[in-house]
Amino acid sequence: MKVFLTGASGILGSDIAKQLELLGHIYRGFDSQNIDIGNYKDVQSKVEIFKPDYIIHAAAMTNVDLCEDDRDAAFRINVIGSQNIAQAAASINVPVTYISSCGVYGNDKKTSYTETDVTKPLNFHHTTKLAGERKVMEYSKKYLIIRPGWLFGGTITHKKNFVEARRKEAAQNAIINSASDKIGSPTYTVDLAKQILMLIAGGYTGTFNVVNEGCATRYEYVREIVNLLKLNTIVEPIDSGAFKRKANMPDNECLENANLNLKQVNIMPHWKDSMKEYITKTYKL
Ligand SMILES: NC(=O)c1ccc[n+]([C@@H]2O[C@H](COP(=O)([O-])OP(=O)(O)OC[C@H]3O[C@@H](n4cnc5c(N)ncnc54)[C@H](OP(=O)(O)O)[C@@H]3O)[C@@H](O)[C@H]2O)c1
Secondary structure, eight states, X not given: OEEEEESTTSHHHHHHHHHHHHTTOEEEEEOTTTOOTTOHHHHHHHHHHHOOSEEEEOOOOOOHHHHHHOHHHHIIIIIIHHHHHXXXXXXXXXXXXXXXXXXXGOSOOSSOBOTTSOOOOOSHHHHHHHHHHHHXXXXXXXXXXXXXXXXXXXXXXXXXXXXXXXHHHHHXXXXXXXXXXXXXXXXXXXXXXXXXXXXXXXXXOEEEEEOOBSOXXXXXXXXXXXXXXXXXXXXXXEOGGGSOOSSOXXXXXXXXXXXXXXXXXXXXXXXXXXXXXXXXXXHTO
């Protein structure tokens, strides 16, 4: 397969690129240095030159608070960018996979969301991610929409590396605080990349939640990281109100892989097993 991959320098995109390589696919990776997804002419010409037979769109403006501050940029990248990718895919008749977010569901449930639940995003970032889904559905002929959870993975130099950010914070403080009233589905980028490529290989289309098994509060998530890193730092549970944020964040972002289970193709391990694998490999512990 010849794959056009956006967001290739990101924590997820770089693992999708690695998995594509391992599976022997040809791919070309794009990031903000070599494509402007907000510009249709740029997208269209790059797609026409490479002539892929599949497009995976993992690029996005991912800083949730910045999306509140710069709504024009968030709309241009996440909504118009996704429309441009879908339109370019349709123009050469190839399918597209769009990476969405667990945040599109909003905050109406206490239990895990399934793909049939209503979507009601709370902040501008999640609103643009949902609008991106709708553009992909409207403009592309064949699509796969993936809703992942709280991502962890990447190299220690990745800006968005959640584990490395907590390691640095824990290394500098005897006590760190983490919200015990925010719950979600930690999701390892390597597992997610493998599951996405499995769905693509199987020709699946439609919308799929793709998260590691098990939910955790932010506090439980951070405590597991600190424990696995064998750091002495104490992690204290705290109310999220103590962290001042521009964006309104949902209390519950837990997802159930209902569609994967229905189709009997769920290969996602428990997040604690994957976190152990990631930390052991990354920090040679
Ligand atoms: N991280 C999470 O917890 C999380 C949770 C749910 C869903 N997601 C979704 O998963 C996907 C991957 O996220 P991630 O965490 O891997 O993101 P990331 O590490 O922040 O990487 C974002 C990627 O998008 C590229 N990009 C940004 N603006 C662009 C533009 N105008 N034109 C072209 N490329 C552009 C970046 O390129 P540069 O490196 O050159 O800037 C980078 O390759 C995104 O769709 C995100 O919304 C992430």
